Amino acid sequence: MAAGLLGLCTRRLLAAAATRGIPAARVRWESSSSRAVIAPSAVVGKRGPEPTTRWQEDPDTEDENLYEKNPDSHGYDKDPAVDLWNMRVVFFFGFSIVLVLGSTFVAYLPDYRWSRNLLALAVFAFFQGASPRSLDHLDLNAAQIEDRSKRAV
Amino acid sequence: MLKIIIPTIMLMPLTWLSKKNMIWINTTTYSLLISLISLSLLNQPSNNSLNFSLMFFSDPLSAPLLVLTTWLLPLMLMASQHHLSKEPLIRKKLYITMLTMLQTLLIMTFTATELISFYILFEATLVPTLIIITRWGNQTERLNAGLYFLFYTLMGSLPLLVALISIQNLTGSLNFLLIQYWNQALPDSWSNIFLWLACMMAFMVKMPLYGLHLWLPKAHVEAPIAGSMVLAAILLKLGGYGMLRITTMLNPQTSFMAYPFLMLSLWGMIMTSSICLRQTDLKSLIAYSSVSHMALVIVAVLIQTPWSYMGATALMIAHGLTSSMLFCLANSNYERTHSRTMILARGLQTLLPLMAAWWLLASLTNLALPPSINLIGELFVVMSSFSWSNITIILMGTNITITALYSLYMLITTQRGKYTHHINSIKPSFTRENALMALHMTPLLLLSLNPKIILGFTY
Numbered sequence: 356m357a358a359g360l361l362g363l364c365t366r367r368l369l370a371a372a373a374t375r376g377i378p379a380a381r382v383r384w385e386s387s388s389s390r391a392v393i394a395p396s397a398v399v400g401k402r403g404p405e406p407t408t409r410w411q412e413d414p415d416t417e418d419e420n421l422y423e424k425n426p427d428s429h430g431y432d433k434d435p436a437v438d439l440w441n442m443r444v445v446f447f448f449g450f451s452i453v454l455v456l457g458s459t460f461v462a463y464l465p466d467y468r469w470s471r472n473l474l475a476l477a478v479f480a481f482f483q484g485a486s487p488r489s490l491d492h493l494d495l496n497a498a499q500i501e502d503r504s505k506r507a508v
Numbered sequence: 509m510l511k512i513i514i515p516t517i518m519l520m521p522l523t524w525l526s527k528k529n530m531i532w533i534n535t536t537t538y539s540l541l542i543s544l545i546s547l548s549l550l551n552q553p554s555n556n557s558l559n560f561s562l563m564f565f566s567d568p569l570s571a572p573l574l575v576l577t578t579w580l581l582p583l584m585l586m587a588s589q590h591h592l593s594k595e596p597l598i599r600k601k602l603y604i605t606m607l608t609m610l611q612t613l614l615i616m617t618f619t620a621t622e623l624i625s626f627y628i629l630f631e632a633t634l635v636p637t638l639i640i641i642t643r644w645g646n647q648t649e650r651l652n653a654g655l656y657f658l659f660y661t662l663m664g665s666l667p668l669l670v671a672l673i674s675i676q677n678l679t680g681s682l683n684f685l686l687i688q689y690w691n692q693a694l695p696d697s698w699s700n701i702f703l704w705l706a707c708m709m710a711f712m713v714k715m716p717l718y719g720l721h722l723w724l725p726k727a728h729v730e731a732p733i734a735g736s737m738v739l740a741a742i743l744l745k746l747g748g749y750g751m752l753r754i755t756t757m758l759n760p761q762t763s764f765m766a767y768p769f770l771m772l773s774l775w776g777m778i779m780t781s782s783i784c785l786r787q788t789d790l791k792s793l794i795a796y797s798s799v800s801h802m803a804l805v806i807v808a809v810l811i812q813t814p815w816s817y818m819g820a821t822a823l824m825i826a827h828g829l830t831s832s833m834l835f836c837l838a839n840s841n842y843e844r845t846h847s848r849t850m851i852l853a854r855g856l857q858t859l860l861p862l863m864a865a866w867w868l869l870a871s872l873t874n875l876a877l878p879p880s881i882n883l884i885g886e887l888f889v890v891m892s893s894f895s896w897s898n899i900t901i902i903l904m905g906t907n908i909t910i911t912a913l914y915s916l917y918m919l920i921t922t923q924r925g926k927y928t929h930h931i932n933s934i935k936p937s938f939t940r941e942n943a944l945m946a947l948h949m950t951p952l953l954l955l956s957l958n959p960k961i962i963l964g965f966t967y
Contacts, residue, residue, distance in 0.1 A: 419593070422935060430938025431589055437529045444533050445586065445943050448540040450950075453579075457547045458954050461961060467553055 509564035509619050512549075512578065515542050516615060519608040523601050531597075532589055535604055536582050539611075543578040550575065550961050557685065564619040565685060568965040569821060573749060576828050577614045577742050579951065581607060584734035586944050587836050590843055591732060603644060607734055610636040614742055618749065623672050623682035626753075627665070630710075630746060634661055637743065640735040641727060653726035660723040664713030667706035674703065675757070687757050694761055704761040707754050708769075714747030715802045717769060718776020728795035729848070733839040736791065740798050740835060741828035748802070748824050751809045752817065752964075766810035773810075774900060777803035777907045784914035789848045790838045793918055794831065797874065800911065801827045808889040811896045814966035819888025821964030826881040826952065830873045833948035837867055840941050841922065844934040850918070855927030863937045864923045866945035873952060875915040876908065881955045881962060 384393040421428040421438075431441035519535055519542075526534045549571040552558060557567035566574060584607055592600050610633060617629040634657075642654040676682050679690065694700045713720045724744075728736050755762055780799040787793040801823065808820035840863060841853045857864035876882040886908065893900040960967055 417594075420935060421938070428938065430940035431532065432529065433593070434529060437533070441533050441536070442939055442943075444537050445540075445582075445940075448537050449582065449943065449947050453540050453544045453547075454947075454950055454954075457544055460547055461550055461958060464551055464961070465553075 509560045509566070509615075512542060512546050512574075513564075513612060513615055515545070516578075516608060516612045519611075520605050523604045523608065528597055531600060531604065532585060535608075536585050539578070539582040539585060543575070543582065546575050546578040559621075559685065560619075563621055563625065564616075565621050566619055568961075568963075568967065569752060570618045570749065572821065572825050572962045572964075573742075573745055574615060574618045576745075576825055577611065577618065580737060580741050580828075580832065581611045583832065583836075583944060583947055584737050586940055586947075587733045587737060587839060589940065590938075603640070603734075606636045606640050607738075610640075610738060614746075617746060621683050621685060623684070623687075623754075624676065626750070627669060627672055630750065631662075631665060633743065633746070634658055637731075637735065637739065641731045644732040644735070645730040646732070647730060649726070650730040653723075653730035656723040657727040660713050660716075660720065661710070664720070665710035668710040671703050671706035684753060690757055693759055694757075696761070700761060701765065704758050704765050707758060708751065708765075711747040711750040711754070712769065712806070714750070715744060715806055716747070716799060717806055718772050718779060718799065718803055721776070721780070721799045724799055725792050725795040728798070728835075729789060729791045733835060736835040736839075737832045740794070740831035744798060744802055745824045745828060748805045748809060748820060751806070752820065755809065755812060762810065762812060770807060770810050773803040773806040774903045776800075777807075778903060778910065781907055781910035781914060785910070785917060788850060790841065790850045790918070790922070791835065791848050793850070793914065794834045794838060797834075797911070797914065798827070798831050800907065801831075804886060804889050804907075807893055807900075811892055813892050813895070815888050815895075816892035817966040818963040819885050819890075819892060821885075822881050822959060822962050823885030823889060825955070825962045826873070826885050829948055829952045830870060830882060833866070833870045833945060833952075834874065836941075836944050836948065837863070837870055840937070845931060850921045852928065853931055854921055855923070855925045856931075857923040858927055859931065859934060860937050862942060863945075866942070866949070867919055867923050869949055870945075871915045871919040873949075875912040879956050880952065881959050884956075884959050 386392070419433075421430060421433065424433065425435045425438065427435070427439075429438050429442040432438045515538065519538055522534055522538060523531055549558065549566045552566075552568050552571060557565050558571075559565045585604065588603065588607075592603060595603075613629050613633045613636070617626060617633060620626040620629060638654050638658050641657065642650055645653065672682060679687075681687075694703070713723075716724050724739075728739055731739060777800045780796045780803065784793050784796045784800070787796065805820045805823050805827075808816040808823070838848070841856070842848055845853045847853070856867075873880045873882050876886045890901070890904045890908075893904060955962060
């Protein structure tokens, strides 16, 4: 009787396991001492409903591991040659050309506020009656940048 | 300007005529060269503006935004290469075409002289962005996101069209170069109050102002990486740029009409920063962070002082680079775990230490660590708002604290602690990803050495 009960419980357990989607062992066991049999339940093929919440926003994707075929992959393309050239192009044009030459260009941009002040000084001196030749000897330090901290915030 | 516009338009035939294995190399190369050419616009010898033609001009406000726009296209192309690798060739080319079309429209928007032309181009940028979000977004919610994005902006900007046509009738011209010499104050009347509202609401929705911001988390989250980058880095700044331009002709109404929007922005920055602390979705956190930062820009623009304008311009450029970098970092997580949930990809510092360094730098710039340009922008805004009203320092200080809190929360959740068992087999960082982060961070750090080029026309 115990063996019969054991068989019944086990069948129920297997059935419950199957409906919950947990893989159950597909073996059939027959007791040698009694007529108890443990076999996969008839509901083993029927899975329970899928959970309504999924933890991945983008499930069932086929992720391709670029490193598998090309251990030196840079992440641009599957083809190693295209991948290598894409990396070179990005580094050369992105860093060596744009960042280096661009930041040099920006660093060497003249200070237009200073040159505008100097021009204003020169024009003022000219209209005050200074001779044109004296414009060559203007005091460059006089073309000061206005103290911005004194301006209204 | 044609030296930038025509090469950008020609990127489209370049894409379609390139061989299959050369599309990304060609487009990335030429878009980097276009960004190099755009740096010449930073040379602003005149006190006024560089006038290229009757249709295009650039001044110290639009030049940095233009350089940011042209710099962002190659970065968007690099970021998109992985998720498009399985798409058919035609769809890859279509995607690049959409990005290029958006780039062209943005360049023309930032350099348009005429306000109606600016309006048409401002609206036209919605079309390629909508296509990118709804066609290449990953989840079904992208359709709803596209609808919110389109209709919020359209509803806000239709009154602007009416207002602009009305002003054109009144003044005879809507040219930016002439408007700055328009000394006539708007008479105080109800119709001019509505005119003020009509002019400003489009840009308030675009920024977005807290209360009109519901489209932003949806659009940013559902968009693919290039869509998120361009939305956060450039499209939000269209609103700031528009406000900076249009407020020159809306005086004296701005001095009293701005109050409700100032209050909404000051309160909204606290609310959105606080919401960031409760987010589980990484992209959503970064999206709400954008709303908070743009609220600072709205405050700065509405206060209308020289320092606040400097702060607004600096903050727009700084936030553009930082926010774009944060989205790229979030995307690098997403490509590995296929989930945006922060706690699912935690403890990454052990697995990807170099990427953790980029996360650290991006989080530190996001919380405006000195001496980054983010701090320069925020500090100018905080100081000018303190000068406008002393009490705002409480809200600004609270916002800065909460910004630091959520930036560090994001960093600690994704990088620190023990990694979960299901991510111990993720792929190491690609050179592409590290190059992308470096190309975001290097200009940001270089600008900290020479911020005067991004301080706008009141410097």
